């Protein structure tokens with residue numbers, strides 16, 4: 001009887017018929033044990049908690065043309081979905097290097113891929129920023145193929161403890177590597193109105209940058225604590241209360257998304273890392289080596305486009321994608337996170 005009661009206590013309970021919070025989604029967090037639940041969530045167009053659905057897999061593989069014996073790099077390992085597909089193409093011949101800055105998810109992904117039979121004979125995973133791609137090449141030699149799937153993974157966005165989303169209450173952190181740099185909450189503490197306005201405009205094209213930056217900095221001056229995702233969301237909600245009722249909810253949602261994006265780009269130095277990566281790429285690719293990049297907002301895509309075009313003009317790349325490649329309508333239907341994806345590619349001369 002006592003045993004039964006203890007067991008009963010351990011069960012996770014949630015209101016209603018479906019789990020809502022991250023912790024309640026304990027079945028989705030154990031895909032090996034609850035594969036049925038996971039398949040059901042995916043079929044409904046959602047991403048199961050603790051998982052990331054890879055985007056443009058077919059388009060990437062068609063372009064990269066990976067064959068056994070090749071050596072390549074997945075610059076953004078994440079859940080390892082793209083890496084897994086690339087490894088299958090290698091048929092255990094050649095080598096895949098994979099990088100990520102996230103010390104939390106990299107451990108889980110390494111374990112997952114190891115369980116599938118991909119150990120260090122075929123796969124080398126490094127906790128390294130892709131801006132240091134030249135360090136990889138010192139070990140690997142020239143790369144036949146490179147993939148960068150920019151931004152953050154669903155595991156990072158959905159985990160409230162990481163503070164990436166305004167939708168989940170959590171610490172306002174937003175760092176891909178919580179051990180490095182400063183959190184978004186710290187960043188806001190000493191920021192000036194103009195600097196914050198510039199950040200919101202440059203990193204996220206936020207139309208209400210003036211109003212939001214004024215509200216945040218005046219709250220901080222008053223001594224208001226902005227150390228959680230909800231606290232920041234509430235300031236944005238309050239300052240945008242003037243928006244007409246019929247548009248208010250949607251506009252506030254978008255402004256919250258953009259503000260979090262702008263902060264994330266800033267605290268992770270995303271533009272600087274991408275710029276350095278793009279500058280170093282030509283020197284790390286083998287002759288005829290191929291690179292594909294997935295970006296998720298205009299700032300990133302502008303940097304990729306500019307770099308590819310410049311190196312094409314200079315004869316460093318012999319060919320680049322003539323236009324942006326987008327995921328199919330079907331892929332966007334199944335995975336709503338694919339909707340903003342832009343893919344570009346280049347081939348080294």
Ligand SMILES: C[S@@+](CC[C@H](N)C(=O)[O-])C[C@H]1O[C@@H](n2cnc3c(N)ncnc32)[C@H](O)[C@@H]1O
Nearest residue numbers: 054076078079080081082100101129130149273
């Ligand atoms: C969109 S996810 C990649 C998902 C992956 N392609 C998959 O199929 O599972 C992006 C990943 O890149 C990592 N990342 C972002 N910027 C990085 C950087 N500068 N260097 C290394 N990793 C980075 C993030 O931590 C995140 O895990």
